[in-house]
Amino acid sequence: MLRTEFIRNHTELVKKGLIKRNWTEERCGILQEVIALDDQRKKIQTSSDSVLHEMNVLSGKIGEMYKSGNREEAETLKTKVGQLKETSKDLESQLKEAKEKIEQKLFAIPNVPNSLVPAGKSEEDNEVYKDWESPLPKLGDGAMAHWELAEKYNLIDFKLGVKIAGSGFPLFRNKGSKLQRALINFFLDEASAAGYEEVVPPHLVNTASATATGNLPDKEGQMYVAERDELYLIPTAEVPVTNIFRDVILNESDFPQKLTAYTPCFRREAGSYGSDVKGLNRVHQFDKIEIVQISHPDESYKIQQEMLDHVEGLLQKLELPYRILRLCGGDLTFTSALTYDFEVYSAAQKKWLEVSSVSNFETYQSNRLKLRYKDSEGKKHLAHTLNGSALALARIIAAILENNQTEQGIKVPAVLVPYIGFDWIN
């Protein structure tokens, strides 16, 4: 979330950002509301502190009086402190209420988009940052969609997935599951080579973690919940990995922190329907390798570029046609300042499928995380957080199957052969 001080000192800037996200003028009134509530909070804080101070002083005196045997006066003071306590309790609850109100408002204010973010209402308005220049692959008339190929070569059993769990939980088998494993290892090795430390985080997280990355309260409906234990199944490795840095103060020399993790991702995808959810296009459980960086504020945009290059390299090595989009104000994630999406062309469906999203959150996440660093003078500042998928597996598999299909079977991308141990799926 944004800092109240930031909203106070840069109201116009924040407002411009909200308007880029297609907020109306009226809706932006929330900024003034936050400032007004914060003014109120400060006043309450001041009076509460002074009452507490007086109570502390008087309690000290009572102690001295008891020692000197001055019981009567002590009793008088006790009554007085008793009255102060009433006031104090009242102020305390007012303070709590004010803080909650402010936080509630802050949760409703998204990040300020970077100046590079194009104006726009929906995904239609996203800017093609880098297009696929060569001709797109064209398949013959008999071309099959990936779910047909998966059945033909016995790679994925969607029906068994339904039997065991439900729709959207594919069961990979045979060479399908080997392809899955090969991709995971390939992506992790590439991330390691690029200097990311590999971690295996918990796949369930507690309320504090889910809140710190902003999945709670706003996206509660998108997560699976293990209610009995108050745990959430992770929708992305971003949640556990970023939370490594919750309540952490780094030294400047610790930058950049680079972490990668493979995890399954669980998403309820409530409200999705139609051809979007066919086959592997949108599933409740999929595997993803995530890259996360924590950076100095001055470096984060350079680092985001570096992350883009990394993801781009993966797609080139897999020989998949791709394009990069710069998300417009209307499509930009709530918490992000600048996001690039990677889409891979799935030739049989003749569709672009999103396989990665690389975002710079600036201080929006770190403020909730309380992730800071000490500068050379020992002053504390919020760090910048970034993350990206490198990559999401299900749709990559869909694209590989469709694009590489031939009469003889499906050609395995050369870079995966050492991982998988064969050239053809047939």
Added chain:
RNA sequence: GGAAGAGUGGCAGAGCUGGUUUAAUGCACCGGUCUUGAAAACCGGCGUACGUUAACGCGUACCGGGGGUUCGAAUCCCUCCUCUUCCGCCA
């Protein structure tokens, strides 16, 4: 899951028969004196957040989290979490 014990500032470690402890002391760290330089010794500093102030400061809260008793709680009570040990179960 059951039983017992423990959770204190970067670390170690007092305090825990409630009130000059708003946390001793040591180590680490930073600055200074001394020294050709360093070490040692000595002197000083050394947490986080919020409020207040032009500033120096001052105030408040924080001794695992939350709640309670009391004029006053690190210290007593309740509850939750975590760790250690023992038992049970188990890949």
